Amino acid sequence: VTVEVRPVEGLPEIRAGDDVGRLIYDATRPHPPGDGDVIVIAHKIVSKAEGRVVTATDRRPTSLTESARVLRRSGEMVISETRHGFVCANAGVDASNVEGEHVVLLPLDPDLSARRIRLRLRKLLGVELGIVISDTFGRPWRLGQTNVAIGTAGIEPFIDYRGMTDDFGTQLVATRICIADELAAAAELVMGKTARVPAAVVSGALVRFGRGSATEIVRPPSEDLFR
Amino acid sequence: VTVEVRPVEGLPEIRAGDDVGRLIYDATRPHPPGDGDVIVIAHKIVSKAEGRVVTATDRRPTSLTESARVLRRSGEMVISETRHGFVCANAGVDASNVEGEHVVLLPLDPDLSARRIRLRLRKLLGVELGIVISDTFGRPWRLGQTNVAIGTAGIEPFIDYRGMTDDFGTQLVATRICIADELAAAAELVMGKTARVPAAVVSGALVRFGRGSATEIVRPPSEDLFR
Numbered sequence: 001v002t003v004e005v006r007p008v009e010g011l012p013e014i015r016a017g018d019d020v021g022r023l024i025y026d027a028t029r030p031h032p033p034g035d036g037d038v039i040v041i042a043h044k045i046v047s048k049a050e051g052r053v054v055t056a057t058d059r060r061p062t063s064l065t066e067s068a069r070v071l072r073r074s075g076e077m078v079i080s081e082t083r084h085g086f087v088c089a090n091a092g093v094d095a096s097n098v099e100g101e102h103v104v105l106l107p108l109d110p111d112l113s114a115r116r117i118r119l120r121l122r123k124l125l126g127v128e129l130g131i132v133i134s135d136t137f138g139r140p141w142r143l144g145q146t147n148v149a150i151g152t153a154g155i156e157p158f159i160d161y162r163g164m165t166d167d168f169g170t171q172l173v174a175t176r177i178c179i180a181d182e183l184a185a186a187a188e189l190v191m192g193k194t195a196r197v198p199a200a201v202v203s204g205a206l207v208r209f210g211r212g213s214a215t216e217i218v219r220p221p222s223e224d225l226f227r
Numbered sequence: 228v229t230v231e232v233r234p235v236e237g238l239p240e241i242r243a244g245d246d247v248g249r250l251i252y253d254a255t256r257p258h259p260p261g262d263g264d265v266i267v268i269a270h271k272i273v274s275k276a277e278g279r280v281v282t283a284t285d286r287r288p289t290s291l292t293e294s295a296r297v298l299r300r301s302g303e304m305v306i307s308e309t310r311h312g313f314v315c316a317n318a319g320v321d322a323s324n325v326e327g328e329h330v331v332l333l334p335l336d337p338d339l340s341a342r343r344i345r346l347r348l349r350k351l352l353g354v355e356l357g358i359v360i361s362d363t364f365g366r367p368w369r370l371g372q373t374n375v376a377i378g379t380a381g382i383e384p385f386i387d388y389r390g391m392t393d394d395f396g397t398q399l400v401a402t403r404i405c406i407a408d409e410l411a412a413a414a415e416l417v418m419g420k421t422a423r424v425p426a427a428v429v430s431g432a433l434v435r436f437g438r439g440s441a442t443e444i445v446r447p448p449s450e451d452l453f454r
Contacts, residue, residue, distance in 0.1 A: 001234070001417065002233045002417070003232040003233075003417050004229055004230070004231055005230040005232070005413070006229045006230075007228070072453070074452055087368040096402070136402070136404065139366065139405075139446075140367060140446070140451065140452065140454075141445070141446050141451060142375070142405065142408065142445065143385070143403070143443070143446050144384070144385045144403045144404055144405030144406075144408070144444065145402065145403065145404055145405065146405050146408050146412070147409065148369070157371070158370070158371045175323070177373065178369065178370065178371030178372065178373050181412065182415050183416070185373070185409040186230070186413035186416055188409050189406070189409055189413055189429070189431075189432040189433055189434075190228065190230050191433075204417075205416040206417065206418075206419055216370070217369050217370055218368070219366075219367070219369055224367065224368065225299040225367065226367040226368075226453050227368075
């Protein structure tokens with residue numbers, strides 16, 4: 001099966017109170033998402049619609065307010081744990097693609113945001129969809145950022161191969177693929193940063209529909225070897 | 228532009244000495260990769276073709292031999308730095324999808340492997356391609372593994388937005404996307420683990436062709452805050 005990733009183009013600049021599901025519905029006509037598709041949405045438009053924008057000339061104080069715990073500091077950058085449990089730079093506070101002296105915060109509950117958008121689109125389209133809300137995070141041992149899932153609805157975030165056997169009959173011991181993050185990464189291939197493509201529709205991926213959430217992706221601090 | 232990810236199906240079980248480029252060429256006819264496509268190849272078939280398979284009933288001793296430095300141990304698992312500089316579980320030594328009492332090691336120089344396969348396919352197809360050799364790595368703060376690039380040829384591993392401005396004229400300060408890892412992640416959406424799909428062709432991605440290598444993705448230990 002071929003996987004297709006299509007950009008959602010022509011979305012307007014998002015303002016507080018906007019109905020993101022409706023705007024995506026409008027933008028994707030006449031080729032709306034189909035049954036089983038996953039829509040990946042950059043958190044920035046979700047945050048803006050939810051009014052998660054604050055005035056700040058410098059994002060650092062806001063990053064600290066948004067952090068549950070600071071892990072490391074390096075120059076201007078703070079690596080911290082957000083209230084959601086995500087470990088990322090500057091608690092996800094972002095100064096790009098927002099007007100003037102404002103910064104965009106992460107949604108308060110990205111899984112809830114994803115569920116709301118999913119219900120809205122299901123009603124408008126009459127199909128079953130998955131939703132992934134994404135952000136770009138850095139990695140401790142690899143340079144560059146990649147797009148990851150910070151909220152999901154309608155899909156299981158993992159494909160779990162534990163207990164399954166390979167072609168040679170050997171048990172696959174510890175293989176659990178974070179498909180939610182891979183969907184987010186695939187969407188980035190059509191999004192870019194400066195182009196106004198804050199969402200993408202992924203069709204045909206090996207994804208399992210269900211009730212999973214992105215909070216399941218957060219490794220419990222008790223299992224964390226590197227904090 | 229829509230991105231397409233197509234599985235490469237029907238590859239035979241790979242043995243030492245096999246010509247991976249030729250086998251991919253044969254497997255993709257009559258719909259061969261086109262100019263500007265990127266082929267993502269699971270390292271396992273590259274390692275097997277290069278004879279990087281050793282006898283072992285237990286992969287732990289091999290993992291230690293393959294490690295340049297052990298970072299953490301937890302039960303049966305070792306988190307270590309490979310000789311290439313990659314930080315991953317068990318130095319990338321893998322006991323799945325290989326016959327009997329054998330384990331598969333990482334290629335000695337995955338960038339070189341990628342360059343060889345690229346040259347071979349360029350000669351056979353007469354088109355310019357990118358190659359990504361992938362493995363699935365865990366992440367310290369997120370559960371599950373994702374597919375990442377351990378070797379590349381023909382592409383720049385990053386899309387660098389530093390110094391560019393967003394739609395509001397604000398400079399994008401520190402955004403550098405690791406597109407090589409996102410291509411690897413997108414390919415996983417058609418690969419799966421037990422299905423015999425060890426390669427995928429990605430068309431239409433926002434990728435820049437060039438002479439980059441996956442060693443550029445390794446964060447220098449001097450900039451590592453979490454080792």
